[in-house]
Amino acid sequence: MSNSSSISHFLLLPLADTRQLQLLHFCLFLAALLGHGLIISSLDCGHHLHSPMFFFLLNVALSDLGSILTTVPKAMHNSLWDTRDISYAGCAAQVFLLLFFPSEVSLLTIMCYDRYVSICKPLHYGTLLGSRACAHMAAAAWASAFLNALLHMANTFSLPLCHGNALGQFCEIPHILKLSCSHSHYLWDVCLIVVDACLGFGCFVFIVFS
Template sequence: MNDDGKINATLEGYFVLLGFSNWPHLEVILFVVILMFYLMTLIGNLFIIILSYVDAHLHTPMYFFLSNLSFLDLCYTASSIPQLLINLWGPEKKISYNGCMTQLYFVLALGSTECVLLVVMSYDRYAAVCRPLHYTVLMHPRFCHLLAVASWASGFTNSALHSFLTFWVPLCGHRQVDHFLCEVPALLRLSCIDTHANKLTLMITSSIFVLIPLILILSSYGAIARAVLRMQSTAGLQKVFGTCGAHLMVVSLFFIPVMCIYLQPPSGNSQDQGKFIALFYTVVTPSLNPLIYTLRNKDVRGAVRRLMG
C-alpha cells in the first residue's frame, strides 16, 4: 500500500499549494505587498553585491560575507517567491512534483546556510572589535573563503539529508500541501505512515543549525559588549554600535521566526500562524537586510559617492 501510494503521488505529477486560499480576499493584497518586497530584495541585494565588488575600499572580510548574505537572500527568495506570486495571482495553485522537491531542497539548504553564515559574520565582528591588532591575520582572505565555503557546504549537506528522507516517505496519493511552499513539515503531514523518525531528525538538526549558531552569536556579542564598555573613543563606540547593531538586528529578524516554526511543539492553530511567520522570514527579512546594513553606514555612503564620481 505504501509503495502504491508513493507511485500514485508521483504519477499525479503535481501538488496543490493551498497557501492562503482560506483567505481569498487577502490574496490580491498579499500579491501586491509581496511583489513590492521582492523588488526591494532584488534591488537592495544586487546593489550591495555590485558595490562591494567594484569599490576597492569595500574589499574587506565584512563586505565579503555581506555579499555572500546578499547572494544567498537572492537565491532564497528566487526559490520560493515567484511560485508564490503565480499561485496568488490565479486560481491554479499547482506545482509539479519535481518542482516541489527542488524547492524543498533549495529552501532548506539556503536557510541552513544563512544560520551558519550569520555565525561567521559575528565571528568577523568579534575579531574586528576584540582582536584588532590580529584582525588581518585572523581574517586572512583565504580563511574567509574557507569559512564561506564551509557555510554553503554545511547548509546544502543538511538539506540533502532531509530531502532524501522526505523523498522516500510514501505520500499515499495526497496532493494538497497546506502551505505556500514545499517544506519538510508540510510534506510530512501528507504521509499515511508514522513519520516520527523524520520529525525527530528534523528537530535534532534544527537544534544544531539554529540553537548552536544562536549561542555562538550571542557569545560573540557578549565579548564585543565587554570590549565596547572599555572603549574611550566616542567615534569608535559609534562605529561598533553601527556595524554590530545592524548584524544583531538581522540575526533577530531571521532566528526568531525560524525558532517559532521549527522548534515549537505542534498545536491546533500553529499551521495558520506558521504560514504568516514563514511569510515574514521568506519575504520581509531578505528585503530588510540591505536597508539595515546600508542605512547610516559611512563606508557604503562613501562607496556610493565614489561610484557616482
C-alpha cells in the same frame, strides 16, 4: 491508497484571493529583488568594501536573495495565472533550496567571529581572517547547508504519501509530513536534528581553529 510514486504534482494555496493583493505581492517581490540586487552590486563593485565583514554580508545577501527566488516566483505565477500546480520534482527542488539558502546561522556565526578577532586580537586580524581563510569559512558554511538540505530533502521525499497532495503556499517539510502515512519520520527527524547539530558544531570548530 496512494503513495509518493503515484503523485505527479502538488497543489499550493494562493498567496492572495484578490487581484489587488496579488499585484501588491508582485510589487513587493520586485522591491525585494531590487534591494538585494543593490546590496550585492554595491558590495561587489565598492573596492573599499572588500573586507571580511562585507564579504560575509555579501554571502548573507545572496542567501536571502536565493530564498526569495526559490518560492515567490512560483507563488506569483500561480496567483496571477490562477493555477495551483507544482510538479513533484519542482516541489522537491523547492524544499532543497529552501533549506540550502537560509544558511545565515553559520554566516552570522562567522561574522561574530570576525568582530571578536577585530576587537580582541587586532594585531592578528590579517593573519586569522585573510582572503583564503574567509573563502574557507564561507565554503564550510555553504557545504554544511548543502549537506543539511540534501539529507532533509531525501528523508522527506522517501516517505509514502497517502493523504492527498494539497500543501500550503510553499513546499515545506511540515506540510509534506502531514501527507505522510508513515510515522517513522519522527525518528528520522530526531536523527537529522542530531546531524544538524554535529554539522553546526563542526562548522564552528572549523571557523575557530582554521
